Amino acid sequence: IAGITQAPTSQILAAGRRMTLRCTQDMRHNAMYWYRQDLGLGLRLIHYSNTAGTTGKGEVPDGYSVSRANTDDFPLTLASAVPSQTSVYFCASSDRGKSGTDTQYFGPGTRLTVL
Amino acid sequence: ELKVEQNPLFLSMQEGKNYTIYCNYSTTSDRLYWYRQDPGKSLESLFVLLSNGAVKQEGRLMASLDTKARLSTLHITAAVHDLSATYFCAVDIWSNYQLIWGAGTKLIIKP
Numbered sequence: 001i002a003g004i005t006q007a008p009t010s011q012i013l014a015a016g017r018r019m020t021l022r023c024t025q026d027m028r029h030n031a032m033y034w035y036r037q038d039l040g041l042g043l044r045l046i047h048y049s050n051t052a053g054t055t056g057k058g059e060v061p062d063g064y065s066v067s068r069a070n071t072d073d074f075p076l077t078l079a080s081a082v083p084s085q086t087s088v089y090f091c092a093s094s095d096r097g098k099s100g101t102d103t104q105y106f107g108p109g110t111r112l113t114v115l
Numbered sequence: 116e117l118k119v120e121q122n123p124l125f126l127s128m129q130e131g132k133n134y135t136i137y138c139n140y141s142t143t144s145d146r147l148y149w150y151r152q153d154p155g156k157s158l159e160s161l162f163v164l165l166s167n168g169a170v171k172q173e174g175r176l177m178a179s180l181d182t183k184a185r186l187s188t189l190h191i192t193a194a195v196h197d198l199s200a201t202y203f204c205a206v207d208i209w210s211n212y213q214l215i216w217g218a219g220t221k222l223i224i225k226p
Contacts, residue, residue: 031212042203042218043158050212058213090157101146101165102207102214106157 002026004107006091012113013081021076021110023091031096032074034066036087049074081114117142119206121217129225131193136220138187138204146207147187149178151200194224
């Protein structure tokens with residue numbers, strides 16, 4: 001069982017370019033999340049999805065969009081990348097609402113540099 | 116504003132010593148999570164605390180939750196180098212479908 005996979009592992013991107021970070025889970029979890037992690041700021045939630053077909057905004061959603069067409073995939077798109085989006089991006093999933101807890105399982109992360 | 120504050124943010128200690136990391140939060144919650152992150156790696160779940168007075172232990176780590184004080188602690192007993200990592204607490208705001216994360220405590224344990 002792979003758990004959560006993310007692609008790419010790392011990427012250097014020119015400002016203004018469009019980029020999609022991919023996230024796939026094989027645990028059949030209903031909820032999925034995208035975070036960014038910046039030094040000294042901990043984890044900040046970008047977007048989340050409680051179930052396929054629904055999404056919600058987190059703490060820092062501006063400049064990002066997500067979709068949840070099915071249970072397993074939760075791509076994050078930067079429509080026009082800016083240098084302030086340089087960060088490490090983590091995807092996570094949980095079976096929130098089913099287990100009574102929200103223990104989140106994290107992917108390996110994508111290190112994105114926007115120049 | 117919902118806040119989760121960890122202290123200290125950085126801790127350097129010698130092997131064999133005991134220490135405690137504190138996690139204070141500003142809103143009502145009865146669910147709290149502790150995670151570990153090794154440098155350059157992802158986050159790994161350590162403990163889930165689901166009620167007032169909950170205590171969980173694994174190896175040299177013990178976590179507790181006091182919902183009335185809005186405080187959780189992560190206690191390290193007789194620290195060893197392998198416990199060097201960044202530790203995060205996260206508070207569950209169930210109605211908001213989100214976890215609110217602390218900034219993390221970077222723990223360095225010197226041999």
